[in-house]
Amino acid sequence: DAGVIQSPRHEVTEMGQEVTLRCKPISGHNSLFWYRQTMMRGLELLIYFNNNVPIDDSGMPEDRFSAKMPNASFSTLKIQPSEPRDSAVYFCASSPWQGSGNSPLHFGNGTRLTVT
Amino acid sequence: QKEVEQNSGPLSVPEGAIASLNCTYSDRGSQSFFWYRQYSGKSPELIMSIYSNGDKEDGRFTAQLNKASQYVSLLIRDSQPSDSATYLCAATGFQKLVFGTGTRLLVSP
Numbered sequence: 001d002a003g004v005i006q007s008p009r010h011e012v013t014e015m016g017q018e019v020t021l022r023c024k025p026i027s028g029h030n031s032l033f034w035y036r037q038t039m040m041r042g043l044e045l046l047i048y049f050n051n052n053v054p055i056d057d058s059g060m061p062e063d064r065f066s067a068k069m070p071n072a073s074f075s076t077l078k079i080q081p082s083e084p085r086d087s088a089v090y091f092c093a094s095s096p097w098q099g100s101g102n103s104p105l106h107f108g109n110g111t112r113l114t115v116t
Numbered sequence: 117q118k119e120v121e122q123n124s125g126p127l128s129v130p131e132g133a134i135a136s137l138n139c140t141y142s143d144r145g146s147q148s149f150f151w152y153r154q155y156s157g158k159s160p161e162l163i164m165s166i167y168s169n170g171d172k173e174d175g176r177f178t179a180q181l182n183k184a185s186q187y188v189s190l191l192i193r194d195s196q197p198s199d200s201a202t203y204l205c206a207a208t209g210f211q212k213l214v215f216g217t218g219t220r221l222l223v224s225p
Contacts, residue, residue, distance in 0.1 A: 107159040
């Protein structure tokens with residue numbers, strides 16, 4: 001079991017640039033989640049997918065953020081244009097879907113994004 | 117009001133003592149509750165889950181749930197310096213897991 005794989009581990013970019021974060025969930029897991037973590041706000045759920053379909057994107061801060069899951073083994077989170085306040089650690093997590101929400105999450109190692 | 121609330125700490129305990137971490141949640145429909153441990157610079161890792169009222173023990177860890185009071189706690193017995201980390205409480209509503217901001221635990225030798 002390779003776990004949830006995220007890339008890149010670190011990203012430093014200038015304000016206004018496009019940033020794309022990538023995630024490969026654990027094989028067989030039907031749900032995929034994108035979280036953002038900051039000191040001030042903790043872990044915030046941005047969006048989650050079930051069977052590749054976006055279920056809840058109410059946590060996406062604004063239109064500059066978009067996420068896709070074209071197949072069961074890959075998802076992207078894109079920020080365009082990026083701003084300094086987007087600096088945070090972005091985690092991807094997956095879980096086997098059990099409908100009632102009883103499944104714990106398996107987290108990737110995160111992408112530390114710094115926007116200057 | 118945040119959906120899941122925790123005291124940010126730090127909670128300082130000496131080695132060998134019992135550490136008690138607390139969490140309250142606002143959604144009465146929450147069915148599942150989890151405790152995650154996060155070391156500095158690392159990702160959260162699951163240490164305990166609890167789904168029904170009462171206590172659940174796993175080694176040195178005991179999770180306690182009181183749905184009437186909307187309260188979840190984690191007890192760590194015989195605390196070790198390696199337990200020093202941030203502990204995140206999480207609760208599920210409908211198909212969604214919401215985290216508290218975490219309590220930082222410091223265990224001194």
